[in-house]
Amino acid sequence: MRTIGFLFFCSALLLSQNPAAGAADSEYLAELIAKSKQLRLAEKPEWQKLVHYVPNILSPGVHGLVDSPLFYNAQDGKDNPQAELEATLASFYSSIEEGNKQQNPQCLFVARYAWLNEQLAFDARRMPRQTCKRFQQWYASLNPAGLTLIFASAYINSPSSMYGHTLLRVDAKDQDEHTRLLAYAVNFAANSNETNGLAFAANGLFGGYQGAFSILPYYAKVREYSDLENRDIWEYELNLTPAEMERVLMHTWELGSIYFEYYFFDENCSYHLLGLLQVAWPELELTSQFRWWAIPSDTVRAITKDTGLVKKTVYRPANATVINHKLDMMNEQERRLARNLSVRQINVNDPALSALPDSREAAVIEASQDYVSYLRATEKTDVADPAVLAHELFTARSRLNVAAQTPEILAPQVHPDQGHGSSRIALGAGRRDGQNFQELRMRGTYHEIMDADGGYARGAQIEFFSTALRHYETGVTRVEEFMPVKILSLAARDDFFRPMSWKIEAGWQRARIANGGEPPVFAVNGGAGGTWSNERDTALWYALFEGGLRIKGDMANGHALGAGPSVGALYDFNPRWRLHGYARGLRYFSGQLDTPLALGLEQRVALGRDLALRADIARNREMQRSYNTGSVSLLYYF
Amino acid sequence: MKKLIIAISLVAAFPVAALAADNVGGCGVGSMVFKGQSGIAPQVLAVTTNGISGNQTFGITSGTLGCTQDGVVTSNMAATMFIETNKEQLARDMSVGSGETLASLAQLLGVEAQDKSAFNSFAKDNMARIFTADSVATEQVIVALRAALASDATLSRYQTAL
Numbered sequence: 084m085r086t087i088g089f090l091f092f093c094s095a096l097l098l099s100q101n102p103a104a105g106a107a108d109s110e111y112l113a114e115l116i117a118k119s120k121q122l123r124l125a126e127k128p129e130w131q132k133l134v135h136y137v138p139n140i141l142s143p144g145v146h147g148l149v150d151s152p153l154f155y156n157a158q159d160g161k162d163n164p165q166a167e168l169e170a171t172l173a174s175f176y177s178s179i180e181e182g183n184k185q186q187n188p189q190c191l192f193v194a195r196y197a198w199l200n201e202q203l204a205f206d207a208r209r210m211p212r213q214t215c216k217r218f219q220q221w222y223a224s225l226n227p228a229g230l231t232l233i234f235a236s237a238y239i240n241s242p243s244s245m246y247g248h249t250l251l252r253v254d255a256k257d258q259d260e261h262t263r264l265l266a267y268a269v270n271f272a273a274n275s276n277e278t279n280g281l282a283f284a285a286n287g288l289f290g291g292y293q294g295a296f297s298i299l300p301y302y303a304k305v306r307e308y309s310d311l312e313n314r315d316i317w318e319y320e321l322n323l324t325p326a327e328m329e330r331v332l333m334h335t336w337e338l339g340s341i342y343f344e345y346y347f348f349d350e351n352c353s354y355h356l357l358g359l360l361q362v363a364w365p366e367l368e369l370t371s372q373f374r375w376w377a378i379p380s381d382t383v384r385a386i387t388k389d390t391g392l393v394k395k396t397v398y399r400p401a402n403a404t405v406i407n408h409k410l411d412m413m414n415e416q417e418r419r420l421a422r423n424l425s426v427r428q429i430n431v432n433d434p435a436l437s438a439l440p441d442s443r444e445a446a447v448i449e450a451s452q453d454y455v456s457y458l459r460a461t462e463k464t465d466v467a468d469p470a471v472l473a474h475e476l477f478t479a480r481s482r483l484n485v486a487a488q489t490p491e492i493l494a495p496q497v498h499p500d501q502g503h504g505s506s507r508i509a510l511g512a513g514r515r516d517g518q519n520f521q522e523l524r525m526r527g528t529y530h531e532i533m534d535a536d537g538g539y540a541r542g543a544q545i546e547f548f549s550t551a552l553r554h555y556e557t558g559v560t561r562v563e564e565f566m567p568v569k570i571l572s573l574a575a576r577d578d579f580f581r582p583m584s585w586k587i588e589a590g591w592q593r594a595r596i597a598n599g600g601e602p603p604v605f606a607v608n609g610g611a612g613g614t615w616s617n618e619r620d621t622a623l624w625y626a627l628f629e630g631g632l633r634i635k636g637d638m639a640n641g642h643a644l645g646a647g648p649s650v651g652a653l654y655d656f657n658p659r660w661r662l663h664g665y666a667r668g669l670r671y672f673s674g675q676l677d678t679p680l681a682l683g684l685e686q687r688v689a690l691g692r693d694l695a696l697r698a699d700i701a702r703n704r705e706m707q708r709s710y711n712t713g714s715v716s717l718l719y720y721f
Numbered sequence: 722m723k724k725l726i727i728a729i730s731l732v733a734a735f736p737v738a739a740l741a742a743d744n745v746g747g748c749g750v751g752s753m754v755f756k757g758q759s760g761i762a763p764q765v766l767a768v769t770t771n772g773i774s775g776n777q778t779f780g781i782t783s784g785t786l787g788c789t790q791d792g793v794v795t796s797n798m799a800a801t802m803f804i805e806t807n808k809e810q811l812a813r814d815m816s817v818g819s820g821e822t823l824a825s826l827a828q829l830l831g832v833e834a835q836d837k838s839a840f841n842s843f844a845k846d847n848m849a850r851i852f853t854a855d856s857v858a859t860e861q862v863i864v865a866l867r868a869a870l871a872s873d874a875t876l877s878r879y880q881t882a883l
Contacts, residue, residue, distance in 0.1 A: 217791060224793040261824040265803070267793065298792035302825070303806055310810070339792070445817075452813055470855035473809070480816040481848035487817035 108176055111209040116169050118203055125164040128365045129198050133334065135358055136164055137370075148350065148358070150293075151341035156188070171195055175210055181217055190215035191340070194333035194362065218336055225267055228256040230328055232319040232360075232393075233268065233301075234383050235308040236499055237540045246529070246545075247379040247499065248308075249353045251360070252301050252318070253332065260397070263318075264302040269335055269359070271296050271352045273345040294345030294355065296338045305399070311460045313403035317499055319387065322394040327363040334362045353382040360386070367392075378528060380538070384500040398494030402457050403580065408492050409450040410579065417447050422578055424451040425458070426465045427472060431479035446488035448480045454579060463581075495537075502538020504693050504720035505529045511697070511716025519556040522563070522714060524549070532571060532653065533663060533697070534720075535689045542573035542584075542614065542623060549590075562603060566590030573625050573653075575616035584614040584625055595705040596638050597675060604635040610649065624652040631669050638675040645671030647678075659689040680704040693720040800829045800883055804866075805859045812852045818845030830882040839875050 124130055134154075136145040147154070147161045154160075156174045160167035174188035175196060181187055189196045190213055199205070205212075231252040251269040258265055273292035308314045323331070338359060343350055354377035357369040369385055387393050400408070410418055420436055423429045424447065429436065436444055455473050458464040466472055509524040527548035530539045551563040567590050574582035587609045594604040610629030616622060626648065633643040651665035663685040670678045683701030690696060695718040702711050794802050804811060807822050814820030818841045832840045844851075847869040851862060863883050870880040 221791045221793055224790075224796075258828070261821050262828040264807075264821055264825045265828060300794060300802070300806070302803065302822075306806060306810075449817065452816070456809060456813070468855070472855075473812075474852065474855040477812045477816040477852065478849045481818075481845050487819050 108209070111206065112173055112176065115172050115203050115205075115210075119168055119172065119199075120165075122202060124199070124202055125168045128368075129362070130164060130168060132358070132362050133195055133198065133337075134160070134164065134167055148343055148355075149341050150344045154341045156192075168199075172199065175199075175205075181213070181215065186217060187213045187215070189213040190218050192337055193218050194330060194337050197330070197333055218333075221336065222332065225253050225332070226255040226257060227253050227328060227332060228258075229254045230321045230323060230331060230360075231266075232321060232356075232383065232386060233304070234317040234319065234379060234499055235304075235312075235314045236317065236380075237314070237543060247314075249356050249379045249382060250304065251331075251335075251356055253298075254320075264300075264305060266301040267298050268301045268304050269296060269298050269356075270304070271355045271359075292345040293342040294350070294352075295342045296335065296355075296359075298335075298339070309399060309401045310456065313401040313457070313461075315401045315404055316399040317383075318397040318399060319383065319393045319500075320395040320397070321360075321386075321392050323363055323392075331360060331363050334359060351377055351379075353377045353379040357382055357385065376528065378505055380499045380502070381505055387498075387500045396494070396498060398492075400492045402453060402460070405489070405492065406450060406453045406457060406579065408490050409446065409453065409488075412490050413446065413450065417443060418578075421447045421450040421454065424448070424476070425454045425472075431475055441483050442485045442488060445480060445483045445485045448476055448483070449488050452476045452480065497537030499538045501692070503530075503535055503695075507531075507534075507718055507720050509697070509716045509718040511714050513699075513712065513714025513716075515555075515712040515714075516710035520553045520714075522554075522716065523552045524716070526550075531569075532573065533661060533685055533687045535658070535661075535687075535692075535695070537658075537692075541620075542575065544569065544571040544573075546570075561593075562591075564590065564592045565603070566592070573614040573623055575614050575623060577616075583611055584627060585609070585611045586627060586629070594633060594635075594679075595708065596635065597706065598637060600637065602635060602637060604633045604638075606631060606633045608632075621655045622652065624650075626650045629667070629669060631671070633671070633674075640674040642674040643671040643677065644673040645669040645677075661687045677706055678704075679706075687718075694718065695720075800826070801859060801863060803829055804862055808852075808857075808859070808862065812848065815844040815848040815851065818842060830879045832876075832879055836875060836879075840879075843869070843873055843876055 119125070130136075131145070135148040137148055138145055144162060145164065147167075149155075149161075155167055156170035157163060157166040160170060171188070171192060174192070177188050179185060179187045181190060193215060231254055233250045233252050235248045235250075237247045250271070252263075253267045253269065254263065255266055271294055273294045305316065308316055343355060345351065354370060354373055357373065357377070361367045361369040369382075372385060373382065410421070413421065416435075417439070420429065420433070420439075424431070424433075424436070431448065436447060439447065452473065455464075455469055455476065459469045459473070505528045507524075507526040509522075511522040511524070513520055513522065525548075526546055529545045529547065530543065531546055532542065532544045546569040547567065549564070549566045549569055551565075552560065553563045554560045566588060569588040569590075571584075571586040571588075573584045574580075576582060587607075589607045590605070591603040592606050593601050594606070595601050596604075608629055608631045610627035612625060612627035614623055614625040616624075627650075628646070629649050630646045631644070634641065647667070647669035649665065649667035651663060654662045656662065664683070665685075666680075666682050668678065668680045681701060681703050683699065685699045686697065688696045697716045697718055698714070700711070700713045702709065803826065807825075810820075810822040811826060814823035823841060823844055824837075827837055827840050830840075850869055851865045853861070853865065867880045867883045870876050870883075
């Protein structure tokens with residue numbers, strides 16, 4: 084559409100009946116271009132950010148991240164900011180009429196127009212101003228008063244949500260904190276109908292999808308995160324001047340019709356949301372620190388850290404969180420009634436329920452309602468007709484003449500942007516099988532069960548690119564392990580919630596083989612089981628049944644395939660000091676036969692948010708040989 | 722639930738300013754009856770969350786029923802779409818006579834500050850009348866809500882927003 088517009092503009096000049104007018108136009112355009120060169124506008128951060136230019140990695144120069152050709156007015160606009168600026172100025176002469184399927188470039192690039200106008204003070208007589216009705220209407224409907232960054236925290240049992248998600252909320256003037264559901268949300272997402280997780284992951288990793296911005300009512304997102312997925316939501320109200328907010332929204336409009344190639348790790352939802360937000364003012368630089376990967380919680384951190392951008396943080400607990408709080412406020416009998424009511428073992432007229440004071444009866448019914456909603460939303464319902472049951476509960480509750488029994492739920496002390504840094508490096512020393520060693524460990528990202536939980540989901544471990552290097556006193560230096568992915572999800576079960584715990588890890592680990600050597604072996608491990616917790620949430624214990632496959636040419640038949648149990652318990656003496664004991668035994672029954680056993684005790688003491696001390700001891704048996712390992716290390720998070 | 726989410730995605734996640742596609746989004750509320758019983762595996766949903774928001778042009782014929790314009794819900798459809806998406810939360814809030822879903826509905830209906838507490842009690846008293854059965858179509862909820870409002874002396878003027 085843009086190209087056509089530009090051609091149309093050119094031909095209009097050529098065919099003009101009044102050569103003077105055309106000449107004046109091109110004269111003024113030449114004037115504007117000369118002035119823009121003189122002011123070096125194409126090099127300014129405002130222009131670089133509006134067209135999403137980033138420095139090339141290998142060569143000098145820049146390239147635009149937007150992959151949609153419609154975003155560029157110049158043929159070489161993706162790599163040439165100056166040419167793009169000149170072509171944009173030229174496009175502002177276009178006489179394209181706005182319609183349902185097209186816009187005039189002045190409206191399509193409404194933020195570019197506004198900024199260039201600020202810099203060059205367009206003469207409306209020499210460059211007619213377009214009205215941009217669609218944009219005006221859209222802006223008026225949003226009725227914006229402010230912007231809020233929304234962070235949906237990780238959902239423990241779902242690998243594709245594990246990093247969390249961010250979006251931007253447009254708060255309207257006629258809303259208050261009770262009616263925020265009615266605001267709009269600006270969301271960046273990959274466009275795909277893929278339901279196959281593997282295909283989705285593969286395409287997502289390598290840019291196989293188009294990512295685009297869309298706008299939808301905030302309540303739709305709240306339903307999705309809070310009720311269906313049970314992810315707590317954090318709302319960071321941003322401190323922007325009206326002019327800054329307007330700039331961001333004008334740029335939102337510009338991004339509405341274009342796409343980026345979507346990459347899970349770097350060019351994902353959070354990265355592009357930062358790219359949108361940083362047009363607020365020239366010096367605001369948010370994306371440059373995320374060239375390699377952008378984890379939503381880290382991008383939130385970038386916003387809260389230095390810029391003074393956040394004025395207020397609001398916590399919106401998910402349905403499951405609310406249910407847990409309600410259950411915590413109940414005694415054993417009330418809890419049992421709520422549970423029985425939710426699975427139809429009793430009905431709303433049960434005498435034990437009616438015998439309670441009205442407020443307690445209401446509390447039981449409300450908890451039961453929420454739990455039935457939770458079961459319906461997560462497809463775990465135990466009764467045949469959950470919708471009928473829900474309706475019975477609503478009706479019964481409406482007959483009780485007491486106020487809502489929702490307990491006040493305080494935000495967790497540590498916000499998602501206040502947890503430990505997601506990358507980690509550790510220096511340590513120890514002794515293994517009679518040999519002293521020094522050790523260097525690194526982790527690309529993100530959280531391990533032994534790390535402090537503040538700001539992260541408890542029991543959820545997601546580690547990418549975990550590497551250990553050791554130097555032994557014998558002079559040998561070797562890679563002990565290189566694990567691209569390690570995921571462990573320990574979700575506690577109780578009488579209401581019964582999630583499955585599971586793990587999956589893949590990479591290279593040292594393993595003893597029949598010839599006596601200890602080469603790096605490619606290993607994949609997976610497991611499933613259950614986790615339980617004590618009432619005060621200071622302890623977790625788990626039991627998993629695991630399967631493992633090792634692949635190495637030197638092994639008998641080139642592989643080893645096995646299965647077996649693993650059990651463990653975590654205990655927090657206090658928030659700083661955590662203990663983890665474990666026992667694991669796999670029997671490899673195919674390929675190279677062996678029954679390796681591991682028994683160990685790990686301890687962590689947090690010294691600060693980003694500093695911790697670890698002390699680990701273990702006893703292992705491999706190929707009928709037993710040995711001990713002990714090590715102490717200092718961990719730094721960044 | 723699955724139907725609900727798909728409906729939300731199709732209706733609501735419309736490109737901000739679709740250049741190639743028509744900017745008028747259809748909404749077809751009649752076809753988005755909230756079934757309630759069906760659900761969706763959390764894994765698939767999680768995928769929905771981080772990426773897929775539905776093919777934005779699929780199922781939307783331009784101008785069938787003016788529901789969104791450049792991604793923003795048109796004012797005459799705002800209450801309908803809100804009820805459609807939030808039915809269960811609305812029933813829950815009505816059953817206790819408070820909550821943000823109910824407050825948001827009041828806002829959409831233009832309920833003035835001095836009538837808010839009357840509106841909340843009204844909602845609680847009429848909950849069983851508005852949500853007559855376990856799985857009820859949006860149009861029915863709206864019709865029942867309108868009828869209940871009409872019979873309320875103080876609040877009858879708010880039925881026009883529906």
